[in-house]
Amino acid sequence: MDNNNFLVIENISKSFGDNKVLENINLNISKSEFFGLLGSSGSGKTTLLRILGGFEKPDTGRVILDGTDITKLEPFDRPLNYMFQSYALFPHLNVFNNLAFGIKENFTLKEIEINVRNIAELLSIEHLLNRRIKQLSGGEQQRVALGRCLIKKPKLLLLDEPLAALDKKLRSKTQLELTTLQKKLKITFVFVTHDQEEAMSLSDRMAIMKNGLILECSSPEEIYENPKSLYTANFIGIANIIEIYKKDENFYSDDLGINFKLNKKLKNTKTNILLRPEKIKIQSINNLKTSSFNSFSGEILEKSYLGSFTRYEIKIKNMIISVLDQNFNSSSNYNFPKGGKVICSWESESIKVLED
Amino acid sequence: MKNKLFEKYFVFSPYFWLVLFFFIPLAIIFKISISVSEWGMPPYQDIFLFDNGFKINTTFENYVYIFSDYYYIGSFVNSLILALISTFFCLLIGFPLAFYIATSNIRLRNILLVLVVIPFWSSFLLRVYAWKIILQNNGILNVILLNLGITSEPLQLLYNQYAVIMGIVYTYLPLMILPLYGYLNKFDLNLIEASKDLGLNRIKTFYKVILPLSVPGIVAGSLLVFIPVVGEFIIPEMLGGSDRLYYGKILWEEFFVNRNWPGASALAFSGIIILVLPIVIFQILYSRWSQKNEI
Numbered sequence: 153m154d155n156n157n158f159l160v161i162e163n164i165s166k167s168f169g170d171n172k173v174l175e176n177i178n179l180n181i182s183k184s185e186f187f188g189l190l191g192s193s194g195s196g197k198t199t200l201l202r203i204l205g206g207f208e209k210p211d212t213g214r215v216i217l218d219g220t221d222i223t224k225l226e227p228f229d230r231p232l233n234y235m236f237q238s239y240a241l242f243p244h245l246n247v248f249n250n251l252a253f254g255i256k257e258n259f260t261l262k263e264i265e266i267n268v269r270n271i272a273e274l275l276s277i278e279h280l281l282n283r284r285i286k287q288l289s290g291g292e293q294q295r296v297a298l299g300r301c302l303i304k305k306p307k308l309l310l311l312d313e314p315l316a317a318l319d320k321k322l323r324s325k326t327q328l329e330l331t332t333l334q335k336k337l338k339i340t341f342v343f344v345t346h347d348q349e350e351a352m353s354l355s356d357r358m359a360i361m362k363n364g365l366i367l368e369c370s371s372p373e374e375i376y377e378n379p380k381s382l383y384t385a386n387f388i389g390i391a392n393i394i395e396i397y398k399k400d401e402n403f404y405s406d407d408l409g410i411n412f413k414l415n416k417k418l419k420n421t422k423t424n425i426l427l428r429p430e431k432i433k434i435q436s437i438n439n440l441k442t443s444s445f446n447s448f449s450g451e452i453l454e455k456s457y458l459g460s461f462t463r464y465e466i467k468i469k470n471m472i473i474s475v476l477d478q479n480f481n482s483s484s485n486y487n488f489p490k491g492g493k494v495i496c497s498w499e500s501e502s503i504k505v506l507e508d
Numbered sequence: 509m510k511n512k513l514f515e516k517y518f519v520f521s522p523y524f525w526l527v528l529f530f531f532i533p534l535a536i537i538f539k540i541s542i543s544v545s546e547w548g549m550p551p552y553q554d555i556f557l558f559d560n561g562f563k564i565n566t567t568f569e570n571y572v573y574i575f576s577d578y579y580y581i582g583s584f585v586n587s588l589i590l591a592l593i594s595t596f597f598c599l600l601i602g603f604p605l606a607f608y609i610a611t612s613n614i615r616l617r618n619i620l621l622v623l624v625v626i627p628f629w630s631s632f633l634l635r636v637y638a639w640k641i642i643l644q645n646n647g648i649l650n651v652i653l654l655n656l657g658i659t660s661e662p663l664q665l666l667y668n669q670y671a672v673i674m675g676i677v678y679t680y681l682p683l684m685i686l687p688l689y690g691y692l693n694k695f696d697l698n699l700i701e702a703s704k705d706l707g708l709n710r711i712k713t714f715y716k717v718i719l720p721l722s723v724p725g726i727v728a729g730s731l732l733v734f735i736p737v738v739g740e741f742i743i744p745e746m747l748g749g750s751d752r753l754y755y756g757k758i759l760w761e762e763f764f765v766n767r768n769w770p771g772a773s774a775l776a777f778s779g780i781i782i783l784v785l786p787i788v789i790f791q792i793l794y795s796r797w798s799q800k801n802e803i
Contacts, residue, residue, distance in 0.1 A: 207701050227704040234705045240698035244720045253716075254706030304706065 157216075158183035158340055159204075159308060164213035166199055166364075173199045175364045177213070181357075184338040186331065190351040191361035192387075197344045200361075201310050204342065205234040218307055232308035233301035237316060239293045241285045247272075247296055248281040254304045271299045274333075291322050302337070311343035315350055327353055348388050352376070360384050376428075382506050385426045392429060392473050393506070397422040402445055407471040411445040415500045424506040429476040431502035434464065437493045447497035452490050462487055466496060534780065541773035542566045552770050570774035580758060580775055584782070587755035590669070590744075591737040594676040595684075598733050599726065601677065602684035606725075607718075609685070610692035621689070624682050632679065636746050639675050640666060643747070667749030675743040680736070684729040691725030724798060731787065738783055755779060 159181040166174040174196045181187045189197040202208045204215060206227035214223045222230050233254075241250050251268045259267065272278045275295045280288065288296065294317070301309055314330065315323045331354060334341050345351050351358050352372040359369040360383075368375055368384050379385040385393065396403040396412050398421040403412040412425070437449060450468035464475045475496060479487075488494050543552040544567050557563040574580040609620045627635060642648050643665040650662040665671060699721070703713040741756030748754070759779075762772035 205701075205705060226709070227701065228707050228709050230705075234701070236698045236702060238696065238698055240696060240702035242699060242702075242717060242721075253703070254708075257707065257712075300702075300706065 155183040156180060158185075158218060159342070160214075160216040161200075161204075162214045162216065164200065164203060164210045164215070166196075166203065166208065166210050173364050174203075174210070177364075177366060179359060179366065179369065181340065181342060183340055184334075185340055186334050186354055186356045187340070187342045188351040188355035188358035189342065189344045189361060190346070190348060190358050190387075192346055194363075195361040196364040197346075197361045198312060201234075201312055201342065201344045204308070205232070205310050206230050207234075231306060232310060233304055233306040234310045235297050235301050235312065235314060237313040239297035239317070241293060241296055241300070243285050245285075246281070247277065247283050247285070247288070250285065250296055251281075251299050251303055253300060267303055271303045274302070275299050290318050291326065294318060294326065298333075302339070306339065308340045308342065311341060313345055314343055316345070316347070323350075330354060352388070360387060378504055379426065379506065382424055385504075385506055390429050390474050390476070392427040392432075394425050394427060394471070395422070396425055407469060408448055408473075409469045410448045412503065413445045413500050414503055414505070416505070418505060419507065426504040426506055427473075427498060427502065428504075429463070429474040430461075430478075432473070432475045432496050432498050434466075434475050434477050434488065435495045435497070436488070437495055446500060446503075447495060449493060449495045452488055452492050452494060455487065455490050457487070464488065464494075466494065468496075534777070537773045537777050540769055541570055541777045542568065543770050545570070545768060545770045550769065551767050570770045571778065573771055574775050574778065579753075583753045583758040584755045584779060586752050587738045587740075590672065590676070590740075590752075590754060591734045594673055594680065594737050595730050595734045597673065597677045598681055598684040599730060602681055602688055602729065603722075603726070606685045606688035606692050610689050610695065611697060624685050627679075627682065633742065635679065636675055636743055639671075639678065640746060643671055666747060669748065669752045671747040671749075672744045672752075672754075675747045676737055676740060679743065680733045683732045687728040687732060688722070688725040691722060691728070695721065727794060735783065735787070739779070 157180050159179075161177055161179040161181075164174055164177040165172075177196075177200060189200060191197040199208060203210050206222070206225060206229075210223065214221055216222070217230075217232065222232075227234075242253065245253065248268055251271060252264050255264055255267055268281070269278070272281060275298060277292065277295050277299065280292055280296070285293065285296070294314070298314075315326055318326055327350065343354065345354075355372055357369065357371050358375065360367045360375065362383055367381050368379065375384060376388050379388065382393065385391045394405050394408060394412075396405045398404075398418070399411075403414060403418075404410075405412065414425075448468050450466040450473065452464050453467045453472060454465040456463045459479075461476045461478055464477065466473050466475055473496065477488075539555060540552055543555050544565060545552050553565055555564060555566050557565045605624075609617055609624070612620065640647075644650070645662040645664070645666075647665075649665060650659075653659045653663065654661075695718075699717055700713055703717045704710075708716060739756050739759075740754070741760055744752075744754045744757055745760075748757075755775075759772055759775055762768050762775060766772075
């Protein structure tokens with residue numbers, strides 16, 4: 153068995169009644185990979201994770217972990233652990249006994265004590281061991297839930313919305329901790345999220361799911377820069393989607409009333425293109441004249457100052473284009489005023505064609 | 509101002525209820541239990557006599573009488589055993605049912621809950637009488653058993669302690685299921701999955717997670733069944749035989765057959781004290797325990 157096929161998901165389908173939740177899912181996940189399943193609610197991502205955990209049985213297909221077919225195994229026979237979105241900590245047990253819950257069977261008292269201490273130290277929760285679950289904050293509960301799984305030294309850890317229950321500030325801190333921990337322990341993590349930022353920052357690779365299908369599976373960079381479908385382009389980040397069609401040598405957009413120059417040949421005469429807002433250069437109208445292609449002049453409709461960036465909504469003809477402009481200068485009057493006219497331009501390489 | 513006053517007294521309404529319908533009747537029973545019995549109507553003497561100056565006319569003879577005769581104590585013990593066994597079987601049948609109802613989907617759950625409650629819509633007496641018809645020598649059950657060739661002659665299913673237990677379990681089962689359902693309904697099913705995920709099989713998950721977290725429901729349901737069964741009169745009377753005497757029956761006989769009101773009152777009062785005192789102590793200890801464990 154090679155490392156690239158540590159977890160193999162093969163032709164998994166699942167229906168609840170007439171409702172097809174997963175259709176023919178295929179995924180290969182490498183050893184020690186931090187893998188994200190991203191999708192909106194109803195995309196089937198949680199069902200897929202629950203199938204991996206053994207809580208749901210797939211209608212068809214197989215799950216192979218480290219060379220062993222685990223499709224028919226009960227959750228308690230699988231060498232993996234599942235961290236619940238609600239954490240599902242046992243309210244009748246204190247932190248120590250929650251952590252020790254999964255190892256009480258096979259270890260002596262002394263071994264349990266050592267293991268619990270070690271895992272508590274790893275997650276910096278040594279001071280909480282005698283607490284009741286209700287006495288813990290959300291962040292502390294998340295650590296206990298994580299520790300309760302990690303103490304079993306699983307081959308695979310499944311995480312259902314691991315950060316959803318935390319407040320925003322704690323979330324970014326925990327994100328970093330989670331990645332560091334994963335790289336340190338080298339355990340394969342598969343997690344589910346509806347939050348694209350979370351998926352981007354945690355995942356080595358991620359799969360975009362919609363209506364029980366995997367639309368795309370790649371690294372966050374690849375998915376952001378070169379999305380294959382319109383859905384992915386819109387789902388990840390801010391996207392300007394423009395419909396263009398072939399006109400003479402170049403391409404033309406009716407909505408913008410301008411010409412586009414593309415680097416590559418197109419299959420169709422009509423297609424959608426993606427232009428990410430940070431790829432667009434914004435300049436004062438005094439500096440330049442508009443070029444005949446890949447550029448337009450428009451009016452600033454809205455602007456919002458975001459600290460490191462300013463986001464502009466620029467109106468041209470029938471369309472509103474989003475532009476993110478990095479705030480290089482420290483002077484506050486650097487920004488373009490609302491209602492002002494500006495010139496926007498971009499490189500041909502920045503135009504991504506959405507063929508699907 | 510008016511609302512405030514209303515609220516103030518409204519808070520006391522449960523106590524008012526308790527005093528009116530529990531403590532006052534209890535006091536009356538206690539009063540009769542320490543009176544001297546006589547032939548007449550009512551069949552006891554007043555405890556305060558005024559004819560030759562003021563005199564308190566009380567006796568503890570009635571208590572001595574019932575506690576010195578095993579006939580009375582024995583019937584009470586029989587009732588306690590009956591209540592224990594019935595509660596156990598109610599729990600044994602009720603727990604899986606309540607768990608199944610609580611974990612099924614909302615439509616099925618509502619149907620099942622209605623099915624649990626439906627027997628309450630018909631008369632209690634009729635339901636017990638129906639069992640008499642089912643269990644009697646030429647009843648449905650015996651006819652089926654005979655036709656299937658399982659027995660060659662009708663079985664004596666009625667008029668013994670087993671029929672009584674069966675009747676009680678049947679009648680009191682909803683009282684066990686409903687409070688249990690109330691607790692299990694709030695049960696986070698993820699906890700069961702988490703336990704399995706951490707390597708515990710179904711049986712271990714039951715003992716380590718489901719059972720400890722269901723204790724409040726089990727206690728509530730068990731008390732609701734146990735207490736009334738101790739004083740149950742109708743079911744042993746209709747389905748039971750002469751093999752065992754129960755407390756409720758003795759009480760009835762003492763009041764209405766022997767017309768020994770003071771003796772019967774002494775028996776009733778002792779029964780209440782013996783039953784209520786341990787339960788009150790248990791409740792205090794239990795509420796402390798559950799507060800400590802935050803269940």
